[in-house]
Amino acid sequence: MMRIETLPERDLFGPGPCNVHPDVRAAMAAPTLGHLDPLFAQMMEEVKDMLRQVMGTRNAMTFPLSAPASLAMEASFVNLMEPGDTAIIGINGVFGGRMAEIIERLGGNVVRVESDWGKPVDASAMIQAMKDHSDARVVALVHAETSTGVLSDPAPICRAATDAGMLSVVDTVTGLVGCRVDVDTWGADVVYSGTQKCLAVPPGLAPISFSERALHRIRTRKVPVQSWFCDINLVMGYWSGDGARSYHHTAPVNAIYALHKGLSRVLGEGLDTARARHDAAHVTLKDGLAEMGLSLFVDEATRLPQLNVVSVPDGVDEAAVRAALLDAHNLEIGAGLGALAGKVWRIGLMGENARSERVELVLGALRAALTQHQATAA
Amino acid sequence: MMRIETLPERDLFGPGPCNVHPDVRAAMAAPTLGHLDPLFAQMMEEVKDMLRQVMGTRNAMTFPLSAPASLAMEASFVNLMEPGDTAIIGINGVFGGRMAEIIERLGGNVVRVESDWGKPVDASAMIQAMKDHSDARVVALVHAETSTGVLSDPAPICRAATDAGMLSVVDTVTGLVGCRVDVDTWGADVVYSGTQKCLAVPPGLAPISFSERALHRIRTRKVPVQSWFCDINLVMGYWSGDGARSYHHTAPVNAIYALHKGLSRVLGEGLDTARARHDAAHVTLKDGLAEMGLSLFVDEATRLPQLNVVSVPDGVDEAAVRAALLDAHNLEIGAGLGALAGKVWRIGLMGENARSERVELVLGALRAALTQHQATAA
Numbered sequence: 001m002m003r004i005e006t007l008p009e010r011d012l013f014g015p016g017p018c019n020v021h022p023d024v025r026a027a028m029a030a031p032t033l034g035h036l037d038p039l040f041a042q043m044m045e046e047v048k049d050m051l052r053q054v055m056g057t058r059n060a061m062t063f064p065l066s067a068p069a070s071l072a073m074e075a076s077f078v079n080l081m082e083p084g085d086t087a088i089i090g091i092n093g094v095f096g097g098r099m100a101e102i103i104e105r106l107g108g109n110v111v112r113v114e115s116d117w118g119k120p121v122d123a124s125a126m127i128q129a130m131k132d133h134s135d136a137r138v139v140a141l142v143h144a145e146t147s148t149g150v151l152s153d154p155a156p157i158c159r160a161a162t163d164a165g166m167l168s169v170v171d172t173v174t175g176l177v178g179c180r181v182d183v184d185t186w187g188a189d190v191v192y193s194g195t196q197k198c199l200a201v202p203p204g205l206a207p208i209s210f211s212e213r214a215l216h217r218i219r220t221r222k223v224p225v226q227s228w229f230c231d232i233n234l235v236m237g238y239w240s241g242d243g244a245r246s247y248h249h250t251a252p253v254n255a256i257y258a259l260h261k262g263l264s265r266v267l268g269e270g271l272d273t274a275r276a277r278h279d280a281a282h283v284t285l286k287d288g289l290a291e292m293g294l295s296l297f298v299d300e301a302t303r304l305p306q307l308n309v310v311s312v313p314d315g316v317d318e319a320a321v322r323a324a325l326l327d328a329h330n331l332e333i334g335a336g337l338g339a340l341a342g343k344v345w346r347i348g349l350m351g352e353n354a355r356s357e358r359v360e361l362v363l364g365a366l367r368a369a370l371t372q373h374q375a376t377a378a
Numbered sequence: 379m380m381r382i383e384t385l386p387e388r389d390l391f392g393p394g395p396c397n398v399h400p401d402v403r404a405a406m407a408a409p410t411l412g413h414l415d416p417l418f419a420q421m422m423e424e425v426k427d428m429l430r431q432v433m434g435t436r437n438a439m440t441f442p443l444s445a446p447a448s449l450a451m452e453a454s455f456v457n458l459m460e461p462g463d464t465a466i467i468g469i470n471g472v473f474g475g476r477m478a479e480i481i482e483r484l485g486g487n488v489v490r491v492e493s494d495w496g497k498p499v500d501a502s503a504m505i506q507a508m509k510d511h512s513d514a515r516v517v518a519l520v521h522a523e524t525s526t527g528v529l530s531d532p533a534p535i536c537r538a539a540t541d542a543g544m545l546s547v548v549d550t551v552t553g554l555v556g557c558r559v560d561v562d563t564w565g566a567d568v569v570y571s572g573t574q575k576c577l578a579v580p581p582g583l584a585p586i587s588f589s590e591r592a593l594h595r596i597r598t599r600k601v602p603v604q605s606w607f608c609d610i611n612l613v614m615g616y617w618s619g620d621g622a623r624s625y626h627h628t629a630p631v632n633a634i635y636a637l638h639k640g641l642s643r644v645l646g647e648g649l650d651t652a653r654a655r656h657d658a659a660h661v662t663l664k665d666g667l668a669e670m671g672l673s674l675f676v677d678e679a680t681r682l683p684q685l686n687v688v689s690v691p692d693g694v695d696e697a698a699v700r701a702a703l704l705d706a707h708n709l710e711i712g713a714g715l716g717a718l719a720g721k722v723w724r725i726g727l728m729g730e731n732a733r734s735e736r737v738e739l740v741l742g743a744l745r746a747a748l749t750q751h752q753a754t755a756a
């Protein structure tokens with residue numbers, strides 16, 4: 001069997017991963033240290049410190065979970081909830097729906113507060129649900145819905161949850177760096193993200209932050225956390241950094257090198273500058289798409305700059321266009337997900353790709369692929 | 379805050395991670411592909427094919443779980459067991475004990491078949507337990523106990539489990555490549571490993587293989603798998619490769635590049651050659667330790683060549699010796715774990731380090747550190 005020996009460098013304009021800066025890739029290739037090495041422990045502390053800055057929090061337990069963000073979603077609920085507990089979930093896309101599925105598997109009850117796909121989570125409906133279900137333990141929503149490209153505001157929902165004595169969970173997998181993330185100002189109790197979106201680090205880790213209220217809940221729960229791997233009571237011993245670091249699992253050392261470098265780059269640029277760059281790239285894309293007669297699926301007020309959901313024009317075979325972009329232009333854009341499969345493309349402008357010259361690249365390739373497609377279809 | 383910019387290259391003779399070949403690190407630093415890219419899908423198929431060869435199996439569902447091996451342990455039980463099911467666990471160290479803890483958290487019952495630390499799992503006691511608990515669903519053991527350096531033979535236990543209508547789970551995190559692993563000959567139903575031991579790949583992924591019997595059980599279970607992330611019914615859609623690959627989570631693309639390269643290297647060398655190299659390195663180490671008056675904790679017949687557990691001589695501060703090795707020699711050996719903490723060192727000769735010149739390096743450093751330590755203590 002012939003095996004792949006070399007890989008092309010694609011331009012990654014899908015919903016993540018995005019292109020990774022060579023410095024971050026080089027950092028990932030540094031010699032592996034032991035996962036209990038004092039030098040690696042220092043690196044863990046630096047990663048925690050930088051994550052706190054990027055996530056806008058003073059939460060001590062802010063660290064990268066050693067797994068993709070999907071497991072961070074699960075870890076949030078498996079730690080906060082006990083069997084029979086109720087969670088109120090804002091659902092406006094695939095990832096809110098996934099939250100509900102995870103909770104049901106854990107033996108929890110779900111109150112679904114649904115919005116149309118393409119619309120934000122409805123804060124007033126969430127607050128009403130907290131009144132109607134005052135025994136609920138957890139309130140959760142997705143900040144930046146990767147399936148629809150919609151931004152929702154966690155702040156009023158998290159504050160209301162705190163007032164109601166509930167704990168709030170916010171998914172900002174796609175939001176971090178591209179949008180303002182301010183865990184402490186939101187008053188959120190558990191917030192998680194991924195590395196492969198606007199942090200522009202390879203996929204595999206999930207930054208996550210727990211408030212003191214969340215940790216108190218986890219320390220005082222009656223039933224042990226169902227998942228040994230995700231039990232923050234155990235993970236804390238490995239990541240807490242106060243005194244002896246106790247073995248839990250073996251951290252993915254080289255992946256953490258990459259995150260360390262990616263965080264250094266983002267903080268070196270400055271969060272405001274990085275966010276402005278994502279905003280500007282979005283405007284360039286939006287204008288270019290409009291010139292091509294393409295429209296965005298989401299209203300301007302709640303659009304994510306870093307993930308643009310484009311309606312596929314009538315009569316266009318969306319998969320053929322994506323394949324042509326990949327084959328002829330070495331460029332990836334994303335397909336629709338869930339209810340939007342076949343109906344939209346998702347164009348990510350994340351991290352290194354949130355620059356005008358990169359936007360021109362994707363616009364040019366899309367224009368050429370559509371022209372070619374229409375010529376073939378004619 | 380000053381941040382770490384460069385990292386030293388340590389010699390890693392602990393229980394893993396071990397030193398990673400520069401080619402594997404370079405592979406990890408290749409440009410990131412989209413996780414649904416057809417080229418990445420081809421790489422996933424190649425990884426599956428190579429894992430089947432290395433693990434000695436024709437199991438279709440043989441793939442790397444996107445998380446450390448600790449989660450693969452959890453995934454094994456969360457998929458095979460439903461609440462109230464019973465598992466018979468061979469316990470002769472930390473990792474067998476961890477299996478029991480995971481199962482209890484999942485709502486399962488555990489029958490513990492304990493052996494002294496340093497001794498193998500007792501096959502006849504396991505078989506007796508299957509007779510005494512004929513309603514048990516699962517039988518599990520650790521092939522190569524990383525906490526004690528002991529090899530146990532899974533074959534008779536797995537065969538008896540099959541005969542009893544039970545499913546067998548084997549942990550070969552430390553065993554793979556350093557010892558003979560032959561999933562199909564064993565007749566094991568779920569076998570998992572890690573990348574950072576004798577595969578000599580950075581930590582972060584967990585190769586895992588499911589028999590058709592295991593998959594049948596998972597497909598026909600009554601209660602959904604408690605963990606969405608670990609539910610093999612869902613993971614299969616992403617990794618199965620027959621027809622449309624459906625999104626589940628975002629695979630750690632660059633980590634899989636490293637595994638692909640590491641597997642290519644092992645198969646290029648040949649499994650028999652690699653194993654013989656681990657055996658020979660062990661003999662060199664054993665002889666050198668004997669010359670220094672140091673003794674191994676485990677009987678010769680059941681010793682792991684790749685993980686040597688050395689009794690700490692009376693009066694020696696084992697932590698001081700390890701610190702001296704790290705500081706003066708840039709070399710890591712492992713501490714004792716669990717009941718053996720403070721009593722032993724664990725010297726790994728894994729992957730790239732299972733070579734006589736590497737063994738001489740660790741012997742020389744240990745000799746120097748002990749001499750220095752005794753001079754200071756005198």
